[in-house]
Every structure is written in structure tokens, then in C-alpha cells.
Amino acid sequence: MRPVAQRLEADSLTWIHWFAITLALVSAAVHLVLGVGFLPHWMGVAFLVATAGFLVGIALVLLDVRRRLVYLAGIPFTGGQVILWYVVNEPTTIADLSLTEIVDKLAQGLLIVTLVVLYVRDS
Template sequence: MADPAADLERESLTPTHWAAIGLAAVTAVVHLALGLSFLPHWMGGAFLVATAGFLLGIWLVLADRRRRLVYLVGIPFTGAQIVLWYVVNEPSGLADLTVAGAVDKVAQTLLLVALVTLLVSEDDDP
């Protein structure tokens, strides 16, 4: 049986890559927990789709598969998560935030910064 870790290409990963991977993992875990708690409601499925998207992005970066495309898709994907959360929850202040929501939105905001940084820094590479 093939070793999945053998497909990973870690040497080219920078600290920014690792930060983005960690932040994507945090938001994936939050979405997984929320998805499972919302099932069988349709929102449970939506959270699980988001989980899969973040996990796929992590794997693609680790496997060095179309990283630039991952950054380009990851930016609107993550940004949409933030906008959808705001539209669905309509928070009027900090008191409306749950711990999971706060952790997730901070992770997603920082992930956006990391993805933009990676995209811009890749443009500078020869």
C-alpha cells in the first residue's frame, strides 16, 4: 500500500504556508463540529462541504498541486465563509459571538491575509 505521506512535498513550504495550513485546519475543525451538530438540517451539509473545501486546500498545498490556483480559489472561498456567517447570524455586537464563531472568524481573517501573502509572494518568484 502506498504511503500518503510520500506524496507530500514539505521542503518548499514556508512559515506562511504552515500558518495558512494551521489556520485552514482550525476552520475545518470548527466547520466539522458545527456540521455534525446541525445534521440533518441542510446547514449541517453546508458546513461539511466547507470542511471538505478547507481540507482539500490543505492537501493540495501539502502535495504541491496547483498552489497558486489554491490561493486564488481559497481567497473568495474563505471570504464567502465570513460574509455568509454575517448574513446568517446578523451579529449586532461582540456579545452575539460564540467562542467557536470568534475562533473561526479570526482564523479565517488571518487565513485570508496568509493566502494573499502567498499569492503575492509567488508572483515575485522567477
């Protein structure tokens, strides 16, 4: 089996892929920091599971493992993050949001749109 560095398929990635990867990394980083901060509470574990989901998605895209399926799975995964955040936090105005929440939700919204573009483009 070849080492991971030799299995990377970076040459086939476009700027849209790198944009999606950057957005997923932003959200993964936010969830990692929150997860560590909430441990040992169950919310900490939930944030770390979300972190793992984003990182696994990035790895699968970099390794060119069923990219189209990764895009398709990433849409509800990321959308679920937004919905769960809204249900837990119930913000009523923009003033209820922290800078971290704004950055994360903006990254997630753009990631969903980017994943849809990648999925449709690769059809």
C-alpha cells in the same frame, strides 16, 4: 503511482504555509463540529461541505498541486464563509459572538491575509 506520503512536498513549505494550514485546520474543525451537530438539517451538510473545502485546499498545498491557484481560490472561498456567516447570524455587537465564532472568524480573516501574501509572494 507513488503513495501519498512520498508525494508530499513538505520541504518546500515555509512557516507562512504552515501558518495558513493551521488556520485552515482551525476553521475546518469548527465547521466539522457544527456540521455534525446540525445534521440532518441542510445547514449540517453546508458546514460539512465547507470542512471538505478547507481540507482539500490543505491537501493540494501539501501535495504542491497548483499552489498559486489554491491560494487564489481560497481567498473567495474563505471570504464567502465569512459573508455567509454574517448574513445568517446578523451580529450587531461583539457580545452577539460566541468564543467559537470569534476563533473561527479570526482564523478565517488571518487565512485570507495569509493567502494573499502567499499568492503575491509566489508571483
